[in-house]
Amino acid sequence: MHAQRSIDIAAPPERVYDLAQDIARWPALLPHYRYVTVTRETPGARVAIMAARRGWIPVRWTTEQRLDPRTPRIEFTHLSGWTAGMEVAWIFAAIPGGTRVSIVHDLDFKRIPLVGAWVGRHIIGDFFIQTIAGKTLARMKELAEAAT
Numbered sequence: 001m002h003a004q005r006s007i008d009i010a011a012p013p014e015r016v017y018d019l020a021q022d023i024a025r026w027p028a029l030l031p032h033y034r035y036v037t038v039t040r041e042t043p044g045a046r047v048a049i050m051a052a053r054r055g056w057i058p059v060r061w062t063t064e065q066r067l068d069p070r071t072p073r074i075e076f077t078h079l080s081g082w083t084a085g086m087e088v089a090w091i092f093a094a095i096p097g098g099t100r101v102s103i104v105h106d107l108d109f110k111r112i113p114l115v116g117a118w119v120g121r122h123i124i125g126d127f128f129i130q131t132i133a134g135k136t137l138a139r140m141k142e143l144a145e146a147a148t
Helices: 013-020 023-029 117-147
Strands: 003-008 035-042 045-054 057-068 074-078 087-095 096-106
Touching: 003 117, 013 074, 013 087, 013 096, 013 117, 023 035, 023 045, 045 117, 096 117
Parallel strands: none
Antiparallel strands: 003 096, 035 045, 045 057, 057 074, 074 087, 087 096
């Protein structure tokens, strides 16, 4: 499964990156996030247990987050949950008047023989990942633009 969501934000890349990289604050900033517990932190990387909601349905996973403020870019590798093995990249591109933020998800979903690709694409990808990513980007846009 490969999925990508993008949004244009009228704020500089550094401001948007600063909001996005601080995953410990996500529950206070993003209403659809239930909690984020950082369990390990080093300069440039974090391991965290994250939980959100897709509508009334709770979801939870463990991830490793890697930070690259110079590029800027944020990468995640999901370590557990239904999305274990998924690679996620937040890409921040300067555009006239602001930043285009893209979240790219890649997951080879082979857990369920025969129907794994369909489940990965339609249930995990479209129903859960794309919806949560869309809400996350929309709220990041509101927050970054309000701070401008």
